Amino acid sequence: MTDSPSTAPWRLLAHPLRSRILAHLRLHGGATAAELARALGTNTGVTSYHARVLADAGLLEDTGLGDGRSRVWAAAEEDEERAVDTSVAVSTIDDADDLADALWLAHDLVDHHAQRMHGWVDAQVSWPLVWQEECGLDDREVLVDETQLAALRAELGAVLDRYRRRGAGTPGARRVSAVVALTPLPR
Numbered sequence: 001m002t003d004s005p006s007t008a009p010w011r012l013l014a015h016p017l018r019s020r021i022l023a024h025l026r027l028h029g030g031a032t033a034a035e036l037a038r039a040l041g042t043n044t045g046v047t048s049y050h051a052r053v054l055a056d057a058g059l060l061e062d063t064g065l066g067d068g069r070s071r072v073w074a075a076a077e078e079d080e081e082r083a084v085d086t087s088v089a090v091s092t093i094d095d096a097d098d099l100a101d102a103l104w105l106a107h108d109l110v111d112h113h114a115q116r117m118h119g120w121v122d123a124q125v126s127w128p129l130v131w132q133e134e135c136g137l138d139d140r141e142v143l144v145d146e147t148q149l150a151a152l153r154a155e156l157g158a159v160l161d162r163y164r165r166r167g168a169g170t171p172g173a174r175r176v177s178a179v180v181a182l183t184p185l186p187r
Helices: 011-012 018-027 031-038 044-056 096-126 129-134 144-161
Strands: 058-063 072-075
Touching: 011 018, 011 096, 018 031, 018 058, 018 072, 018 096, 044 058, 044 096, 072 144, 096 129
Parallel strands: none
Antiparallel strands: 058 072
16 A cells, blocks of 8 residues: 555555554544554554654644654544545445455444443443433434435434534533444345
8 A cells, every 4th residue: 555645545544553543542632653652552653654644644633732853643623624534435446455455444443433332331330320321322223215324324424513512612521422333234
Protein backbone atom coordinates (compact mmCIF):
# COMPACT_ATOMS: atom_id res chain seq x y z
CA MET A 1 0.00 0.00 0.00
CA THR A 2 1.33 3.43 -0.85
CA ASP A 3 0.99 6.39 1.44
CA SER A 4 0.37 8.99 -1.24
CA PRO A 5 -2.10 11.83 -0.69
CA SER A 6 -4.35 10.21 -3.30
CA THR A 7 -4.73 7.04 -1.20
CA ALA A 8 -8.33 6.62 -0.04
CA PRO A 9 -8.69 7.45 3.67
CA TRP A 10 -10.11 4.00 4.45
CA ARG A 11 -6.99 2.44 2.91
CA LEU A 12 -4.84 4.47 5.29
CA LEU A 13 -6.78 3.05 8.22
CA ALA A 14 -6.35 -0.52 6.99
CA HIS A 15 -3.24 -0.66 9.15
CA PRO A 16 -3.55 -1.84 12.75
CA LEU A 17 -1.49 0.96 14.29
CA ARG A 18 -3.17 3.72 12.31
CA SER A 19 -6.66 2.56 13.20
CA ARG A 20 -5.62 2.30 16.88
CA ILE A 21 -4.00 5.77 16.88
CA LEU A 22 -7.17 7.35 15.52
CA ALA A 23 -9.41 5.37 17.90
CA HIS A 24 -7.23 6.29 20.90
CA LEU A 25 -7.24 9.99 20.06
CA ARG A 26 -11.00 10.01 19.49
CA LEU A 27 -11.56 8.38 22.86
CA HIS A 28 -8.89 10.06 25.01
CA GLY A 29 -8.16 13.35 23.26
CA GLY A 30 -4.81 14.83 22.26
CA ALA A 31 -1.52 13.05 22.83
CA THR A 32 2.09 13.14 21.70
CA ALA A 33 3.62 10.32 19.69
CA ALA A 34 5.46 9.21 22.85
CA GLU A 35 2.21 9.09 24.84
CA LEU A 36 0.49 7.21 22.02
CA ALA A 37 3.40 4.76 21.80
CA ARG A 38 3.16 3.99 25.53
CA ALA A 39 -0.63 3.58 25.37
CA LEU A 40 -0.51 1.38 22.27
CA GLY A 41 2.58 -0.66 23.11
CA THR A 42 4.77 0.47 20.22
CA ASN A 43 7.69 2.87 19.73
CA THR A 44 7.67 6.62 19.29
CA GLY A 45 9.28 6.71 15.83
CA VAL A 46 6.77 4.35 14.26
CA THR A 47 3.87 6.08 16.02
CA SER A 48 5.08 9.51 14.89
CA TYR A 49 5.38 8.33 11.28
CA HIS A 50 1.85 6.90 11.21
CA ALA A 51 0.42 10.00 12.94
CA ARG A 52 1.94 12.18 10.18
CA VAL A 53 0.42 9.92 7.50
CA LEU A 54 -2.99 10.27 9.16
CA ALA A 55 -2.51 14.04 9.44
CA ASP A 56 -1.61 14.29 5.74
CA ALA A 57 -4.92 12.55 4.99
CA GLY A 58 -6.86 14.99 7.17
CA LEU A 59 -7.72 12.45 9.87
CA LEU A 60 -5.43 13.94 12.56
CA GLU A 61 -4.33 17.47 13.27
CA ASP A 62 -1.43 19.04 15.11
CA THR A 63 -3.03 20.96 17.99
CA GLY A 64 -0.12 23.39 18.24
CA LEU A 65 0.23 22.50 21.92
CA GLY A 66 3.57 20.72 21.54
CA ASP A 67 6.82 21.93 23.05
CA GLY A 68 8.70 22.40 19.79
CA ARG A 69 10.23 18.93 19.85
CA SER A 70 7.00 16.96 19.94
CA ARG A 71 3.58 17.54 18.49
CA VAL A 72 0.32 16.98 20.30
CA TRP A 73 -1.94 15.13 17.89
CA ALA A 74 -5.74 15.10 18.00
CA ALA A 75 -8.40 13.47 15.86
CA ALA A 76 -9.50 16.03 13.28
CA GLU A 77 -12.75 17.75 14.10
CA GLU A 78 -15.47 16.42 11.88
CA ASP A 79 -17.74 18.89 10.21
CA GLU A 80 -19.80 18.55 7.07
CA GLU A 81 -17.44 20.72 5.00
CA ARG A 82 -14.18 19.05 6.05
CA ALA A 83 -15.40 15.53 6.78
CA VAL A 84 -13.09 12.81 5.51
CA ASP A 85 -15.05 9.83 4.25
CA THR A 86 -13.50 6.67 5.68
CA SER A 87 -16.41 4.45 4.71
CA VAL A 88 -15.90 1.67 2.26
CA ALA A 89 -18.34 0.06 -0.14
CA VAL A 90 -16.90 -3.41 -0.71
CA SER A 91 -19.16 -3.81 -3.74
CA THR A 92 -17.02 -1.23 -5.56
CA ILE A 93 -13.70 -3.02 -4.92
CA ASP A 94 -12.42 -5.30 -7.66
CA ASP A 95 -8.82 -5.75 -6.47
CA ALA A 96 -8.29 -8.78 -4.20
CA ASP A 97 -5.71 -7.01 -1.99
CA ASP A 98 -7.93 -3.94 -1.61
CA LEU A 99 -10.86 -6.18 -0.71
CA ALA A 100 -8.78 -8.03 1.89
CA ASP A 101 -7.73 -4.69 3.43
CA ALA A 102 -11.32 -3.41 3.45
CA LEU A 103 -12.56 -6.56 5.15
CA TRP A 104 -9.71 -6.41 7.69
CA LEU A 105 -10.67 -2.81 8.50
CA ALA A 106 -14.33 -3.76 8.97
CA HIS A 107 -13.38 -6.65 11.30
CA ASP A 108 -10.99 -4.38 13.20
CA LEU A 109 -13.76 -1.83 13.73
CA VAL A 110 -16.12 -4.53 15.02
CA ASP A 111 -13.39 -5.80 17.38
CA HIS A 112 -12.69 -2.27 18.62
CA HIS A 113 -16.34 -1.63 19.43
CA ALA A 114 -16.69 -5.07 21.03
CA GLN A 115 -13.74 -4.30 23.32
CA ARG A 116 -15.31 -0.94 24.22
CA MET A 117 -18.64 -2.67 25.03
CA HIS A 118 -16.91 -5.35 27.12
CA GLY A 119 -15.24 -2.51 29.05
CA TRP A 120 -18.63 -0.90 29.68
CA VAL A 121 -20.18 -4.18 30.84
CA ASP A 122 -17.39 -4.54 33.41
CA ALA A 123 -17.36 -0.88 34.53
CA GLN A 124 -21.04 0.05 34.51
CA VAL A 125 -21.68 -0.73 38.19
CA SER A 126 -19.34 2.14 39.14
CA TRP A 127 -21.37 4.68 37.13
CA PRO A 128 -24.38 6.71 38.34
CA LEU A 129 -27.68 4.87 37.98
CA VAL A 130 -29.00 6.94 35.06
CA TRP A 131 -25.88 6.09 33.01
CA GLN A 132 -26.29 2.42 33.88
CA GLU A 133 -29.91 2.48 32.77
CA GLU A 134 -29.46 4.47 29.55
CA CYS A 135 -26.17 3.06 28.21
CA GLY A 136 -25.59 -0.41 26.87
CA LEU A 137 -26.90 -2.58 24.10
CA ASP A 138 -30.28 -2.19 22.46
CA ASP A 139 -30.91 -5.00 20.01
CA ARG A 140 -34.06 -4.66 17.91
CA GLU A 141 -35.19 -6.31 14.72
CA VAL A 142 -37.08 -4.34 12.09
CA LEU A 143 -38.68 -5.45 8.85
CA VAL A 144 -37.76 -3.22 5.90
CA ASP A 145 -37.37 -3.36 2.14
CA GLU A 146 -34.31 -1.89 0.37
CA THR A 147 -35.76 1.63 0.12
CA GLN A 148 -36.84 1.61 3.76
CA LEU A 149 -33.41 0.30 4.79
CA ALA A 150 -31.72 3.29 3.14
CA ALA A 151 -34.20 5.65 4.81
CA LEU A 152 -33.64 3.99 8.20
CA ARG A 153 -29.87 4.39 7.95
CA ALA A 154 -30.21 8.04 6.90
CA GLU A 155 -32.65 8.77 9.73
CA LEU A 156 -30.45 7.13 12.37
CA GLY A 157 -27.47 9.11 11.05
CA ALA A 158 -29.47 12.35 11.20
CA VAL A 159 -30.45 11.71 14.84
CA LEU A 160 -26.82 11.06 15.80
CA ASP A 161 -25.70 14.18 13.90
CA ARG A 162 -28.22 16.30 15.85
CA TYR A 163 -26.70 15.08 19.13
CA ARG A 164 -23.04 15.31 18.04
CA ARG A 165 -22.33 18.45 20.08
CA ARG A 166 -25.61 18.96 21.95
CA GLY A 167 -24.02 18.58 25.41
CA ALA A 168 -21.21 21.10 24.77
CA GLY A 169 -20.88 23.38 27.77
CA THR A 170 -23.34 21.36 29.85
CA PRO A 171 -22.04 20.35 33.30
CA GLY A 172 -21.98 16.57 33.62
CA ALA A 173 -22.10 15.98 29.85
CA ARG A 174 -20.08 12.94 28.74
CA ARG A 175 -19.21 11.65 25.31
CA VAL A 176 -20.94 8.42 24.42
CA SER A 177 -20.32 6.12 21.50
CA ALA A 178 -23.29 5.09 19.40
CA VAL A 179 -22.65 2.19 17.05
CA VAL A 180 -25.20 1.59 14.33
CA ALA A 181 -24.88 -1.87 12.82
CA LEU A 182 -27.68 -2.66 10.39
CA THR A 183 -27.13 -6.33 9.68
CA PRO A 184 -29.43 -8.58 7.64
CA LEU A 185 -30.61 -11.64 9.51
CA PRO A 186 -30.74 -15.11 8.00
CA ARG A 187 -33.96 -15.85 6.15
